[in-house]
Amino acid sequence: MNYREYIKEGRERLYKAGQGEQAAQLLMVELCRHKGINLYLDMEEPIDEEIRVDYLEAIHEMEKGKPLSYVLGYESFYGYDFMVNEDVLIPRPETEELVGLVLSLYDEHFSDRDHVDVFDVATGSGAIGITLNLEERKMDVIASDISAKAIDVAYQNNEKLGGHVQFIVGDMLEPFIDRDLHCDICVCNPPYIPSDEQMEHSVVDYEPHVALFGGEDGLKFYRELFEKADQVLRPQSFLAFEIGYDQREALSALAKSYFPDAKIQVHKDMSGKDRMLTIERGF
Numbered sequence: 001m002n003y004r005e006y007i008k009e010g011r012e013r014l015y016k017a018g019q020g021e022q023a024a025q026l027l028m029v030e031l032c033r034h035k036g037i038n039l040y041l042d043m044e045e046p047i048d049e050e051i052r053v054d055y056l057e058a059i060h061e062m063e064k065g066k067p068l069s070y071v072l073g074y075e076s077f078y079g080y081d082f083m084v085n086e087d088v089l090i091p092r093p094e095t096e097e098l099v100g101l102v103l104s105l106y107d108e109h110f111s112d113r114d115h116v117d118v119f120d121v122a123t124g125s126g127a128i129g130i131t132l133n134l135e136e137r138k139m140d141v142i143a144s145d146i147s148a149k150a151i152d153v154a155y156q157n158n159e160k161l162g163g164h165v166q167f168i169v170g171d172m173l174e175p176f177i178d179r180d181l182h183c184d185i186c187v188c189n190p191p192y193i194p195s196d197e198q199m200e201h202s203v204v205d206y207e208p209h210v211a212l213f214g215g216e217d218g219l220k221f222y223r224e225l226f227e228k229a230d231q232v233l234r235p236q237s238f239l240a241f242e243i244g245y246d247q248r249e250a251l252s253a254l255a256k257s258y259f260p261d262a263k264i265q266v267h268k269d270m271s272g273k274d275r276m277l278t279i280e281r282g283f
Helices: 002-017 023-033 051-063 068-072 094-111 128-136 148-161 172-180 220-233 248-258
Strands: 076-078 080-083 118-119 139-145 166-169 182-187 231-242 261-266 273-281
Touching: 002 023, 023 051, 023 068, 051 068, 051 118, 068 076, 080 118, 080 128, 080 148, 094 128, 094 182, 094 220, 094 231, 094 273, 118 128, 128 139, 128 148, 128 182, 139 148, 139 172, 166 182, 182 220, 220 231, 220 248, 231 261, 248 261
Parallel strands: 118 139, 118 182, 139 166, 182 231
Antiparallel strands: 076 080, 231 273, 261 273
16 A cells, blocks of 8 residues: 555544544654655555554544644744653643744844843743743753643753753743743743633543642633732733633733833734733833
């Protein structure tokens, strides 16, 4: 059998299992890419035996609902391949937009500085903090997470990608406060899904709940961070967050109550949904 026939088989199996059938082709593309095979030129060629075995094993896992990124062991983010496993969330495209927004605000406020101190809170795989450091070497990034297992994944990604990020284990801002550390930029993609919200099985059955759910209304971790932000932020600084698409009003009001003199903005993602919140102080 050739590559095309195996892709067809994979699509059919995933369809019958109620999973996204397009993932079968994406899987084959990735397996071929890592062996230097141009799938679209070799589609009618007999399949490589190693790829065949890996492909069928992966399809079996995906039939049970396992996300493609966990099957492959990595996810592409901002042009970099980040190792992922079930100890960390899979980085999403909307989070790439948060990175782009932070880089834009950095250019606006700090481009003339020799360096800026950045805290990446609840870092997970390290995708945000490592990418910021790789894209702008003047950013000295310290990343934290409550999960030691997540920090281990982030550390490995930092080593593999050539980043210079420091990592500490701790809950939200506590490890920075405990060490009397201060920053110019604080970025965070916190758990923001309400605890009773129904989600796809491929998410809730595999991705870490500690990185998904943000209390009854989804705002628990924003409140905690806003309450303690003054202990780590310098007078001229900004915060940037990913938010739920329906949290604009609640989070804007909450931010205003903690930062009455700051410039508070909600930004839309590429699909037109409210997705990012920024708080600019002292500029």
